[in-house]
Amino acid sequence: MRGDSEEGKTSNGALNPEGFAAHPSSDVFAHVLEQVADAIMVMDAQARIIYVNPAYERLIGAQAKTILGRKPAAFYDESLGTAYYHDMWVAIQRKDIWRGNLRIRRSDDAWRDTDVTISPMGDTTGAFTGHLVVLRDITGIRLLERQFIGAQKMEAVGRLAGGIAHDFNNLLTAIIGYTELGQGQSEDPAFRGLFDEIRVSADRAATLCRQLLAFSRRQFIQPRVVDLSSIMESTSELLRQLTSEDVQLTLRCKEGLWPVEVDPGQIEQIATNLAINASDAMPGGGKLTIETADVELGEEHVSTHLGSRPGPHVMLAVSDTGTGIDSEILPHVFEPFFTTKERGKGTGLGLATVYGIVKQNGGNIWVYSEVGRGTTFKIYLPRADKPVDWTPESKPAQRQRVEGGHETILVVEDEPAVRVLTGRILKAAGYTILAEGDPAEALKLYDEYGGVVHLLLTDVALPGMSGKALAESFAVKQGVQPRVLFMSGYIQDDIVSEGRLAASVDFLEKPFTSEGLLGKVREVLDRPAEG
Secondary structure, three states, X not given: OXXXXXXXXXXXXXXXXXXXXXXOOOXXXXXXXXXXXXXXXXXXXXXXXXXXXXXXXXHHOOOHHHOOOOOHHHHEOHHHOHHHHHHHHHHHHHOOEEEEEEEEEOOOOOEEEEEEEEEEEEOOOOOEEEEEEEEEEOHHHHHHHHHXXXXXXXXXHHHHHHHHHHHHHHHHHHHHHHHHHHHHHOOOHHHHHHHHHHHHHHHHHHHHHHHHHHHOOOOOOOOEEEOHHHHHHHXXXXXXXXXXXXXXXXXXXXXXXXXXXXXXXXXXXXXXXXXXXXXXXXXXXXEEEEEEEEEEEOHHHHHHOOOOOOEEEEEEEEEEOOOOOOOOOHHHOOXXXXXXXXXXXXXXXXXXHHHHHHHHOOOEEEEEEEOOOEEEEEEEEEEOOOOOOOOXXXXXXXXXXXXXXXXXXXXXXXXXXXXXXXXXXXXXXXXEEEEEOOHHHHHHHHHHHOOXXXXXXXXXXXXXXXXXXXXXXXXXXXXXXXXXEEEEOOOOHHHEEOOEEOOOOOEEEOOOOHXXXXXXXXXXXXXXXXX
C-alpha cells in the first residue's frame, strides 16, 4: 500500500453524513454524485457505510442494499496484514486526509487496484461525523505498468543474451570446425571417440546459443506467407511422438485461416516447445489442445495487453489440463533459465525461445493459468495482406554432400580462429583464398592481387567498417555487383529490414560446419549472375 496523510480537517458547512442517503443537500448535488465516474462512498463516525454511488456499485459488483451498513474493511485485501494499512488507520484516527492505493475485493472475489482519497467530514458545527471516500479504478494502469516493467526486463536480458551468444558462436565455429578436421584426420579409434565427445558437447552448446538468440530476437529467420493450420496439421504426428502416450492431442484448426508472414521452421519450434512443456505439466496424462482461429483484436484487448495492436490477427492457442502455474511464478515463465523442473530436466530456455520467436515475427504471446486447472498459451500474429507462398510440402529436400571448386574467395573475418579455419576448409576444397581480418587491409589485398575475386565472404561486424559497407566498397573496385556471402553469430541491423533478413541477402549462420560452409559457398557461386 502506498499512501500519505496531511492536515486537513473539514471546516464548518461540510456535508453531514447523517441521513445522507435519504436527504442529500440538494437535487443537483445528488445528481452529480450519481453521474460521477469515480466510485464514492460515505462512512459514518463508526466507519459504517451509509452511502455509495452507482460507480461504487459497479466497482464492487454489488448493489447498494448489500453494501450499506457494512464496514469497508470487508472489501480490503486482509491477506496483506494490519501493518499494510497502518498509515491509513493512523490518518483516519487523526481525522486527516489520506491518499494512497488499495486493493478492493469485488463480490465475485476478483481484485481491483484503486487510487483512494479518504477525507474527514463534519457537520455545520465542525463536529466530526464520518469520512468521504473517493476511489478510482486503476487496475488497467497497474496491469500495463507490470507488463511494461516485465518487457523492459526481458529487453535488457535479451540484449545481454544476444551479445553472449554472438561471442560464443565465434568460439563454437572454431571448436566445431577443428573437431571435424580432427575426426577426419585421426586414424586412431580412441582419438576419434574423443573428438566425437567434443562434437556432441559443442552441438549442445550451439543449441543453447540458438535458443538465446531466439529469445533476444537475433536469430536468423526466413519469413514466408503461410497457413498456420496446415503447419499445425503437418506437425501433429511429431507432436504425438514428443508427448507421453497418456496425453490426448486434439487439433481444432480452422480451414481457410487468414495468412501470416512468419518463419515456418520457427512456428514448428514454437509448437514442439509448448507441446513438450504441456506434456511435462501432465505427468498423469491429460488433454493437449491446439487451436487456430481468426480474431479481430479490439481496443479493450489492446488496453490491457502491452504491445498489442488492434486489427485482424491469427491466434494460435496451446492448452493443457495439467498442474497449472502459480500466480507468483507466472510473470517469470518467459525469462531465460527460469524453470520449476528438477535439475537436469530442463534448461529453462524453452518458453524463452518461444517468447523471442513470437516477438521477432511481429506477434505477442500471453499465458493464462490456474493451479490445478491447466494452462493456455495464446499467440497473436498479425494477418498478412499477401497470398500463401509456402506450404509444408515446400520444404527443400536435404542437400547432398557438395564438392568444392576452383574460384577465388576473399575471406574477411576479424576473429583469427574463424578466419584461419574458414580458409583452411575452403583451400582443402580447391578454392584460392585471400584472407584478412581488417576490412581496409582486405581492400588493399584485393588491389595487390589484381585477379578476379569470385566471392566476398565477410563477417557482418568488422572493426572500422561494417560488412555491408565493405561489400559496397568492393563493388566499386570491381566495377560490377559482386557475389557476397555474409556470416555472423547473430542477425544485425546492417543486413536486415525491420528485424528480418532481406530476401536478396545470402547469409551463413555461425556456428557452421564444414559441409554447411561449402554448401552455401557453392550455392552462391552457382547462382546466375545479376547484371
